[in-house]
Amino acid sequence: MIITSRRIEESDLDMIMNWRMSPEVTKYMNTNPKLTIESQRKWLESVRNDGSVRYWIVEVDEIPAGLLYLTDIDYEKKKTSWGYYVGEMRLRSLELAVSMELSLYEYVFEKMEFDEIYEEVFSLNSGVIKLHQLCGCIVERIVEEEVEKEGVKYDVTHLSITKDTWQEKRSSYKFQKINLG
Numbered sequence: 001m002i003i004t005s006r007r008i009e010e011s012d013l014d015m016i017m018n019w020r021m022s023p024e025v026t027k028y029m030n031t032n033p034k035l036t037i038e039s040q041r042k043w044l045e046s047v048r049n050d051g052s053v054r055y056w057i058v059e060v061d062e063i064p065a066g067l068l069y070l071t072d073i074d075y076e077k078k079k080t081s082w083g084y085y086v087g088e089m090r091l092r093s094l095e096l097a098v099s100m101e102l103s104l105y106e107y108v109f110e111k112m113e114f115d116e117i118y119e120e121v122f123s124l125n126s127g128v129i130k131l132h133q134l135c136g137c138i139v140e141r142i143v144e145e146e147v148e149k150e151g152v153k154y155d156v157t158h159l160s161i162t163k164d165t166w167q168e169k170r171s172s173y174k175f176q177k178i179n180l181g
Helices: 010-021 037-048 094-111 126-134 163-172
Strands: 003-007 054-060 063-074 079-086 116-122 138-149 152-162
Touching: 003 094, 010 037, 010 063, 054 094, 063 094, 079 094, 094 116, 094 126, 094 163, 116 126, 126 138, 126 152, 152 163
Parallel strands: 079 116
Antiparallel strands: 003 054, 054 063, 063 079, 116 152, 138 152
16 A cells, blocks of 8 residues: 645535535534535635645545544644544544544654644544554543534543654654654
């Protein structure tokens, strides 16, 4: 399996829209959006001009698999939030998830020279929380009923990893590095 990344192109918008509206993806996201290709075009234009976000399509053996992203990039405080989802169910694997996560940490801590990365995960998504912890994250807090979606309230687990922790643990990880240039 060869994992690569690239910037989003307009020709990806229909695929991203379908992934993002998929029940397998939205069940772990803060919203269940009803997207259109026009709203996707506006979104792409806005993220292309927004220095506080970065998005990549991740491919497995040249097949688009999912989306990896940084949000709330704070150059002054040297911290950012991040997330990802794999929209192509047949390409989901632990190897892909670990490679996406650790490659992003390497990018943020070594290339961007940031000090902290944080994320929020629905607490019911215990497998992803465990994965983040295996990759060096710590649970900062759990906020009960933080997100309400379609009348249901969800607890949210807030996690983070620091540059110091990354540098301490980096050599113990084996993963396929994804170039996020």
